[in-house]
Amino acid sequence: MMLHIIVNERAGNGRAKQVVASVIATLKSPYELHQTTGPCHATALIDKISQNEGDQLCIVIGGDGTIHEAIQGAVHHSNIIIGVMNGGSGNDFGRGFSAFKTAAEIEAFFSNPVITEEDTGVLFTDSQHIFMNNIGYGVDAKIVYEVNKTPLKNWLNRMNLGRLTYIIILIKEVMTFKPFDVVVEYETKRKIYKNVWITTISNQPFIGGGMKISPYSRTDDGRFELTIVENLSRLKLLFLFATIFKGKHVNFKKHVSQISAEAFTIHYSGPIQGHADGEDVGLSKEVITIKMQPKSFRLARNPLD
Numbered sequence: 001m002m003l004h005i006i007v008n009e010r011a012g013n014g015r016a017k018q019v020v021a022s023v024i025a026t027l028k029s030p031y032e033l034h035q036t037t038g039p040c041h042a043t044a045l046i047d048k049i050s051q052n053e054g055d056q057l058c059i060v061i062g063g064d065g066t067i068h069e070a071i072q073g074a075v076h077h078s079n080i081i082i083g084v085m086n087g088g089s090g091n092d093f094g095r096g097f098s099a100f101k102t103a104a105e106i107e108a109f110f111s112n113p114v115i116t117e118e119d120t121g122v123l124f125t126d127s128q129h130i131f132m133n134n135i136g137y138g139v140d141a142k143i144v145y146e147v148n149k150t151p152l153k154n155w156l157n158r159m160n161l162g163r164l165t166y167i168i169i170l171i172k173e174v175m176t177f178k179p180f181d182v183v184v185e186y187e188t189k190r191k192i193y194k195n196v197w198i199t200t201i202s203n204q205p206f207i208g209g210g211m212k213i214s215p216y217s218r219t220d221d222g223r224f225e226l227t228i229v230e231n232l233s234r235l236k237l238l239f240l241f242a243t244i245f246k247g248k249h250v251n252f253k254k255h256v257s258q259i260s261a262e263a264f265t266i267h268y269s270g271p272i273q274g275h276a277d278g279e280d281v282g283l284s285k286e287v288i289t290i291k292m293q294p295k296s297f298r299l300a301r302n303p304l305d
């Protein structure tokens with residue numbers, strides 16, 4: 001098995017750069033180092049690496065954006081095995097799937113390889129988007145959109161206060177966002193929800209840097225969980241957000257519904273901001289569809305996790 005290290009040195013405001021430096025200083029196994037230079041480069045690197053014969057272990061060091069791009073490539077190549085080291089500020093992939101923390105853990109993987117086949121999803125709007133963590137339309141997506149745009153993020157990241165960016169923008173958006181209506185179709189069912197704030201489809205539990213929005217999601221069960229938050233005041237929504245960090249929001253059954261299925265079609269009453277794995281996918285069309293791609297990439301798990 002050949003070892004490749006793919007790093008986005010810009011990720012996490014330099015955190016990935018520090019991680020890669022400490023890994024290569026202590027790694028004993030031979031490796032090839034690849035540095036991403038901009039958007040979509042991680043996908044192109046995976047495509048190129050896949051042309052080598054046999055299994056290729058690609059340890060991706062970056063944030064969820066870089067990992068998302070690497071997995072876009074990995075789903076097309078069965079000889080690619082993705083491993084991850086957290087180098088961003090949110091790091092939800094590492095929380096929900098698995099992550100290596102040290103070179104010693106990578107060496108431990110070589111003596112005892114734990115490789116699993118993991119699910120991804122595809123969002124169909126006017127174009128297609130593959131996602132591994134979650135996609136969502138609603139106030140949560142508007143928060144992600146605003147967080148990615150704000151200069152506050154880099155400034156607070158530099159002081160290791162990345163999570164504070166989410167909290168400040170979350171409060172602002174909860175106070176100004178206009179709720180919407182949806183019709184959800186799954187299996188043979190059709191349900192109507194009014195006054196909706198959040199529609200998030202999850203493949204793993206975490207979103208927004210550690211908020212446990214979908215506590216029962218599993219990355220290899222061939223199903224998604226749709227979380228709908230509806231019909232509550234702005235103040236209650238703010239309170240509910242505070243409970244999402246620990247996954248306790250699911251106890252508010254009057255306002256929070258969770259549905260498990262392999263595919264969903266959702267009709268929106270108006271254009272609502274969306275994201276896939278924290279990256280902007282624009283405003284919702286009238287109808288969107290989400291489909292499961294079961295066991296679509298191979299993951300190297302940290303055997304010491």
Ligand SMILES: Nc1ncnc2c1ncn2[C@@H]1O[C@H](COP(=O)(O)OP(=O)(O)OP(=O)(O)O)[C@@H](O)[C@H]1O
Nearest residue numbers: 011012036037038039062063064065066088089090
């Ligand atoms: N060398 C580079 N310079 C600038 N951007 C890059 C480079 N390499 C990759 N990128 C782009 O940076 C985007 C963001 O990267 P990533 O999500 O890994 O880091 P981050 O935004 O700092 O992390 P987080 O989302 O956890 O805050 C990626 O989607 C990728 O398109």
